[in-house]
Amino acid sequence: MTAERPPRSRAERRRDSEQRLASDVDLWVATASPDGVPYLVPLSFDWDGETLLLATTESPTSRNLAATRVVRLALGPTRDVTVIDGDVEVLEIDALPRERGDRFAASAGFDPRALTTPYRWFRVTPRRVQAWREENELAGRELMRDGRWLD
Amino acid sequence: MTAERPPRSRAERRRDSEQRLASDVDLWVATASPDGVPYLVPLSFDWDGETLLLATTESPTSRNLAATRVVRLALGPTRDVTVIDGDVEVLEIDALPRERGDRFAASAGFDPRALTTPYRWFRVTPRRVQAWREENELAGRELMRDGRWLD
Numbered sequence: 001m002t003a004e005r006p007p008r009s010r011a012e013r014r015r016d017s018e019q020r021l022a023s024d025v026d027l028w029v030a031t032a033s034p035d036g037v038p039y040l041v042p043l044s045f046d047w048d049g050e051t052l053l054l055a056t057t058e059s060p061t062s063r064n065l066a067a068t069r070v071v072r073l074a075l076g077p078t079r080d081v082t083v084i085d086g087d088v089e090v091l092e093i094d095a096l097p098r099e100r101g102d103r104f105a106a107s108a109g110f111d112p113r114a115l116t117t118p119y120r121w122f123r124v125t126p127r128r129v130q131a132w133r134e135e136n137e138l139a140g141r142e143l144m145r146d147g148r149w150l151d
Numbered sequence: 152m153t154a155e156r157p158p159r160s161r162a163e164r165r166r167d168s169e170q171r172l173a174s175d176v177d178l179w180v181a182t183a184s185p186d187g188v189p190y191l192v193p194l195s196f197d198w199d200g201e202t203l204l205l206a207t208t209e210s211p212t213s214r215n216l217a218a219t220r221v222v223r224l225a226l227g228p229t230r231d232v233t234v235i236d237g238d239v240e241v242l243e244i245d246a247l248p249r250e251r252g253d254r255f256a257a258s259a260g261f262d263p264r265a266l267t268t269p270y271r272w273f274r275v276t277p278r279r280v281q282a283w284r285e286e287n288e289l290a291g292r293e294l295m296r297d298g299r300w301l302d
Contacts, residue, residue: 028225038182040191068189072191
């Protein structure tokens with residue numbers, strides 16, 4: 001067990017979360033089938049400051065996202081997490097501006113437009129963002145509500 | 152990017168996964184509401200070699216597990232994962248043998264039997280286990296199917 005650190009302010013948690021969104025390569029993608037079967041995989045992503053971009057080929061994640069249009073994402077290790085509930089838009093692979101796809105390829109380390117396997121884009125708009133490390137940060141973990149960062 | 156390592160054998164992946172189950176304190180718990188809303192949180196757990204034990208108080212995780220009786224768990228960082236699909240039994244906090252609860256308290260670092268907030272136990276029996284690090288380990292990632300370790 002690590003020594004308990006004092007809880008961060010909301011501003012610190014937002015800064016830490018935005019740094020992680022800007023620099024991490026992968027995150028956890030939790031989805032659900034319309035009849036309540038959970039699914040979870042790590043995927044690469046890109047964050048442009050407002051939305052997250054994911055790309056998957058035919059898979060349970062892809063089917064669940066297309067059917068329910070909601071996702072829960074997590075970044076960081078289990079004792080220093082940022083969790084994002086988001087709304088999902090599905091885009092065909094040629095429906096994204098070229099620059100945005102280039103940006104994804106640079107961040108994620110692969111270019112789904114260049115693959116023979118058919119991929120689709122999933123653009124996630126965060127609705128709720130939370131961040132906490134351990135028990136003493138459960139209070140105050142909400143950073144964004146209804147798509148707006150809290151002051 | 153790290154240099155690509157050669158893919159592990161199934162036996163190596165099983166050994167690595169069982170080591171992690173025996174020694175890790177937390178894992179990711181993905182659940183779904185019956186109408187398809189995903190949920191994901193890190194929780195502490197204990198593994199006794201056959202089942203995983205979780206404990207939560209009233210929460211979306213608790214409600215989802217009680218309603219759907221299925222869970223998807225993940226251990227490890229995003230590029231070295233063990234993923235477990237399991238069936239869930241719900242147990243009232245006093246329904247577990249004392250030794251099993253003691254074991255959980257020692258592993259997880261907290262004793263839900265000692266808290267004033269009401270907790271329940273969730274016992275997870277793995278049905279499917281998969282483990283992979285990167286792209287080159289996607290083939291051969293299945294270690295357990297229908298509750299039986301593959302040879």
